[in-house]
Amino acid sequence: MIEFKDIVKKYRTKSIINPFSLKIDAGQLVVFIGPSGCGKTTLLKMINKLIQPTSGKIFVNGTDISAMNPIELRRNIGYVIQNTGLFPHMSIKENLELIPKLKGEDPAQIEKKTNDLLEMVGLDPKEYLNRFPKELSGGQQQRVGVARAFSTDSDIILMDEPFSALDPVTRSSLQDELFQMQKELNKTIVFVTHDMDEAIKIADKICILKDGDILQFDTPENILKNPANDFVEGFIGKRRVWNNPELMLAEDIMIPQPVKITAMRTVLQAIEIMKDNKVDSLMVTDKQNVLKGLVTLKSIQLLNRNTPIEMIMEQNVLSVSQDANLISVLATMNEHKIGYLPVVNSAKQLTGLITRSSILSALSSQLIDLEVAF
Ligand SMILES: Nc1ncnc2c1ncn2[C@@H]1O[C@H](COP(=O)(O)OP(=O)(O)OP(=O)(O)O)[C@@H](O)[C@H]1O
Ligand SMILES: [Mg+2]
CATH class of the missing domain: 3.10.580.10 (CBS-domain)
Structure with a gap:
């Protein structure tokens, strides 16, 4: 469970995040969506202490993270950034095993997990384990990035526009895989995107942000049916009812x-x-x-x-x-x-x-x- 409590972020005097409170239940996939610069990445990075709030508190599984060791915290939170952040000088296998090894997990188990994860994201371990990131296409690297986020065995995974650089077909298949993996492994995922179709497809709940404020935090269905205001309505677009006839009751x-x-x-x-x-x-x-x-x-x-x-x-x-x-x-x-x-x-x-x-x-x-x- 992740809770933001009265979080404020300012750079000098400019307010980026206004008093922000939100609870994300364990096992849910919550999507942050909003215009560029509204504070999505800032909020995500606060969860693993890459950014400190100006005031307010964040609780992860009930613990106030301000007192926690950031390295320890990050080892237990999977993080996927755009362009994957794979280490270029490490093979796929080394990339995937880095954190489990640092955590001192059993080597035989690590090996099995690495294979399972690659298969889960649709890559044949035999073919890809010993390649280096530059020997993979962008979409394949992205898949490894997702597998790596799941490799930490953490309950929480943060994903910042992980699929934004992909073609629509690859993107759609990774969305399906992510959805499946999340349901099977019961992770809590915070996922940032610009793409409302992506949000509707994968989210349990969507948080629509603008200028550091929450405009609406609800299930995709409720947001589509009852947009909180004109901005949300414009953001989701009317045509969505046509695309989602199952929402018309x-x-x-x-x-x-x-x-x-x-x-x-x-x-x-x-x-x-x-x-x-x-x-x-x-x-x-x-x-x-x-x-x-x-x-x-x-x-x-x-x-x-x-x-x-x-x-x-x-x-x-x-x-x-x-x-x-x-x-x-x-x-x-x-x-x-x-x-x-x-x-x-x-x-x-x-x-x-x-x-x-x-x-x-x-x-x-x-x-x-x-x-x-x-
Ligand atoms: N180090 C910094 N100093 C000053 N302002 C910053 C700094 N980092 C971010 N900002 C500002 O904070 C605001 C929020 O940035 P953030 O990266 O969270 O946006 P975002 O919603 O992730 O946008 P995008 O969709 O473009 O990734 C932006 O206006 C940005 O310019
Ligand atoms: Mg961002």
């Missing part, structure tokens, strides 16, 4: 308060209610608003007007929960060839109705926002 695309009727009413009353509301179907609910069925104009218009709805309503109506996403909503509608889908809450109470036109209007409002944003 039934409750975002439904018509709230659909027209409904109780089962005790008659066909005549149902037809009247439909006419009044200019709809051709009604949800049937009980007194507690629990969804019981559905009637359509087509199915009732030729029936005896006094027939109770209870006797002729369609029962076992398909519904979706409010938090079903757009993809599963569309899949359900396609699979069952239906043009409408009632939405219910956890108590099966009717909260809305999705129709083809409600989907279209939700999507087109995104499109219109998109055009304004550009």
Whole structure:
């Protein structure tokens, strides 16, 4: 666990980090993102004491690091800087084994770990162990940098734009590998990037920074759905809903308060209610608003007007929960060839109705926002 408490950083009189407090839970991958110069690297380097705060405290696993020996602290915190920081005169094997050896770990175990780590980042140990960094491509060096950060067996890994120099394909595969490794090895990772797509892809939580202030610290999903202010909104860009349709939920695309009727009413009353509301179907609910069925104009218009709805309503109506996403909503509608889908809450109470036109209007409002944003 890492905690920043009232951290301030000034260079001469210029304030770089304003009073900054943040808690990063163990086992989480937290991404710091923000414009150039906002203080991301400064914050990262404070965690391993490469930079001292002007005031405030940082706790690592509950211990105030100001009293800790910096060398000792750094041996227990993996650190990946841009351009990897591999030692050029050491082979890949030596680079990876340096800190474990300094820590006096068992040589046989070190060897096995080195092999495992290289395999984890997609490099064949037989081929790469004895090469020197300059004999590797930039992307391969970056992979070794990531492996080295994991080699320290530390719970905490700091990564400062580790993938920024890579082509999109390599970058994407390293993001996947990092995500997997983090989940398997349960590390706490603080990751700095400029790239919102990267942040969304790997983060448990994203911390959006500007001029040394936290604008928002939340899960990617919450930030995308509820940006804290215009700056965050501009930073993430509206188009993201298009790229992440799983973030659009039934409750975002439904018509709230659909027209409904109780089962005790008659066909005549149902037809009247439909006419009044200019709809051709009604949800049937009980007194507690629990969804019981559905009637359509087509199915009732030729029936005896006094027939109770209870006797002729369609029962076992398909519904979706409010938090079903757009993809599963569309899949359900396609699979069952239906043009409408009632939405219910956890108590099966009717909260809305999705129709083809409600989907279209939700999507087109995104499109219109998109055009304004550009
Ligand atoms: N030694 C220093 N003396 C004075 N100002 C400094 C020093 N180091 C950093 N700064 C300033 O502190 C601010 C934050 O720098 P920092 O490196 O943390 O930014 P960053 O968010 O990592 O930016 P980037 O995305 O460009 O890497 C910048 O305005 C920078 O100019
Ligand atoms: Mg930086």
